Amino acid sequence: MESMTFVLFGATGDLAKRKIFSALYNLYVDQKLPERISIIGLGRRQLSHLDFQEKVKESILTFSRRLEHNASEMGGFLDAFRYSALDVTNSEDYQKLLQVVKQRENELEIKENRMFYLSVSPEFFDIIALNIKESGLGRTNGWKRLMIEKPFGHDLQSARELNDKLSRAFEEEEIYRIDHYLGKPMVQNLEALEFANPVLQSIWNQEHIANVQITASEIVGVEERAGYYDQAGAIRDMVQNHMLQMLMMTAMHLPEKINASEIRNEKRKVMEALRKVKKEEIQSQIVRGQYISGEINDQSVAGYKEEPGVNPSSKTDTFVAARLWIDNPFWAKVPFYIRTGKRMKEKSTRIVIEFKNTLKLHYKDNDQKVEPNLLIIEISPAENVSLQLNSKNPSKNGKIEPVRINFSCEQTGVGVPEAYERLIYDALIGDSTFFAHWKEVELSWEWVQPILEAFEEELLPLYEYQSGSYGPDAANSLLLENGFKWWLDEKIESKDKTL
Numbered sequence: 001m002e003s004m005t006f007v008l009f010g011a012t013g014d015l016a017k018r019k020i021f022s023a024l025y026n027l028y029v030d031q032k033l034p035e036r037i038s039i040i041g042l043g044r045r046q047l048s049h050l051d052f053q054e055k056v057k058e059s060i061l062t063f064s065r066r067l068e069h070n071a072s073e074m075g076g077f078l079d080a081f082r083y084s085a086l087d088v089t090n091s092e093d094y095q096k097l098l099q100v101v102k103q104r105e106n107e108l109e110i111k112e113n114r115m116f117y118l119s120v121s122p123e124f125f126d127i128i129a130l131n132i133k134e135s136g137l138g139r140t141n142g143w144k145r146l147m148i149e150k151p152f153g154h155d156l157q158s159a160r161e162l163n164d165k166l167s168r169a170f171e172e173e174e175i176y177r178i179d180h181y182l183g184k185p186m187v188q189n190l191e192a193l194e195f196a197n198p199v200l201q202s203i204w205n206q207e208h209i210a211n212v213q214i215t216a217s218e219i220v221g222v223e224e225r226a227g228y229y230d231q232a233g234a235i236r237d238m239v240q241n242h243m244l245q246m247l248m249m250t251a252m253h254l255p256e257k258i259n260a261s262e263i264r265n266e267k268r269k270v271m272e273a274l275r276k277v278k279k280e281e282i283q284s285q286i287v288r289g290q291y292i293s294g295e296i297n298d299q300s301v302a303g304y305k306e307e308p309g310v311n312p313s314s315k316t317d318t319f320v321a322a323r324l325w326i327d328n329p330f331w332a333k334v335p336f337y338i339r340t341g342k343r344m345k346e347k348s349t350r351i352v353i354e355f356k357n358t359l360k361l362h363y364k365d366n367d368q369k370v371e372p373n374l375l376i377i378e379i380s381p382a383e384n385v386s387l388q389l390n391s392k393n394p395s396k397n398g399k400i401e402p403v404r405i406n407f408s409c410e411q412t413g414v415g416v417p418e419a420y421e422r423l424i425y426d427a428l429i430g431d432s433t434f435f436a437h438w439k440e441v442e443l444s445w446e447w448v449q450p451i452l453e454a455f456e457e458e459l460l461p462l463y464e465y466q467s468g469s470y471g472p473d474a475a476n477s478l479l480l481e482n483g484f485k486w487w488l489d490e491k492i493e494s495k496d497k498t499l
């Protein structure tokens with residue numbers, strides 16, 4: 001790999017501490033960083049290089065997936081780090097930064113390849129890009145790249161404005177928009193699952209599939225992020241990005257060639273075919289909810305409005321479910337259901353593909369209930385693929401019962417790279433397959449925009465749901481109306497109450 005400089009804005013922040021330093025360290029230990037790399041951390045506070053290196057070390061000891069550390073390896077890694085105090089709004093600080101970058105490039109004989117990682121509040125994304133351009137940091141005779149965290153905009157207009165500003169300093173192919181769900185091994189595996197298995201490929205369409213269900217449920221509540229979350233809600237925090245990315249990865253068509261631009265092209269086509277929800281139809285296609293107090297794992301937890309920092313009369317959605325239709329020949333009659341929520345019964349991200357149940361007809365004259373075949377892709381915390389088939393149970397007089405066949409794909413553990421490692425590595429080698437292209441982001445905002453407006457205009461109810469439940473009952477009705485149910489939910493919980 002070519003030598004380079006990695007400039008980290010927000011190096012004193014939470015994300016750097018919990019994810020980025022460990023990811024870089026693990027890449028270093030796995031020999032996936034260039035031999036010569038200069039890593040420059042930035043933040044407003046004053047820190048010496050040594051203090052900063054000590055902070056990096058502490059983060060790694062606390063958060064790295066590795067349990068054992070070799071002292072000389074750690075020393076070699078920390079040696080790459082320098083710290084420079086910089087206020088992102090102060091253009092003179094970028095001149096100082098340029099000098100530090102150049103000095104290290106000279107010392108280490110590093111090519112002018114520069115990666116800029118923005119792990120700071122999104123309000124700073126545009127000013128930083130502008131200053132990178134104007135200071136000369138972006139004028140290199142190597143490559144330059146920008147890695148950018150979410151959220152990318154607050155709505156369609158702000159996302160477009162941000163993109164316009166970024167594109168004055170960086171070309172689209174130089175921008176790596178992180179969606180950490182695209183770094184999850186099983187999301188990356190979706191592509192192979194379909195395309196590398198002709199048996200699945202041949203039935204991955206509306207002729208054989210009855211519906212697709214994508215769930216991302218969380219046990220945690222809003223935690224310490226009320227300031228951000230109360231303005232965002234589940235629709236911006238999860239649906240606009242992670243849920244729609246999972247939908248694109250599931251529904252995209254096999255490209256002629258499997259490479260970044262072809263895959264992103266196919267994903268874009270899915271979004272272009274995604275039927276827009278008209279405002280007057282939103283109430284019948286979208287369900288929103290907010291958690292109230294309840295019990296999770298035998299612990300009482302507070303309701304959303306009682307959480308620190310949340311407006312006590314907040315109407316923010318902490319749960320969203322939706323029925324979506326993709327108007328193309330592959331998926332025309334297949335409903336896609338998505339749901340995501342905080343303070344739900346379990347932490348589970350999964351995709352369930354329900355196949356059409358033609359067997360019902362054969363068994364209609366006897367008492368036999370035949371369940372449909374399911375393909376269950378568990379993304380996290382378990383990573384697994386299983387197939388639900390039907391089989392005779394000899395101990396029950398040959399009664400036909402569903403059985404699950406597991407193809408264990410467990411990819412966790414100390415030896416397996418985490419999402420941030422995969423994504424940072426891909427960006428370092430210039431592979432943008434698992435980053436969100438601007439077109440995907442824009443089309444996602446276009447789909448979400450009328451829903452945001454309907455929420456603001458109170459065009460649909462905000463259902464309460466108890467913490468520790470599967471969300472409001474109305475989310476079950478979305479499926480029941482088409483004769484389906486959410487698979488893998490143990491039972492349907494209490495009746496809904498509107499706020």
Ligand SMILES: NC(=O)C1=CN([C@@H]2O[C@H](COP(=O)(O)OP(=O)(O)OC[C@H]3O[C@@H](n4cnc5c(N)ncnc54)[C@H](OP(=O)(O)O)[C@@H]3O)[C@@H](O)[C@H]2O)C=CC1
Pocket residue numbers: 009010011012013014015016042043044045086087088089118119120121122149150151
């Ligand atoms: N934390 C997480 O788990 C996740 C975070 N993200 C995203 O990552 C980004 C960073 O989040 P997070 O680390 O949690 O945020 P923090 O608030 O913990 O850190 C913010 C960082 O920005 C720096 N900073 C703030 N103001 C300035 C300024 N004027 N000039 C220079 N530096 C400044 C701070 O440094 P100092 O105080 O020294 O100035 C600090 O290093 C955000 O976009 C967030 O949405 C995305 C997914 C998950």
Ligand SMILES: O=C1O[C@H](COP(=O)(O)O)[C@@H](O)[C@H](O)[C@H]1O
Pocket residue numbers: 218237238349380
């Ligand atoms: O981006 C986000 O994702 C997390 C959930 O991520 P996961 O990897 O734990 O499934 C969510 O908690 C957070 O609100 C959101 O900003």
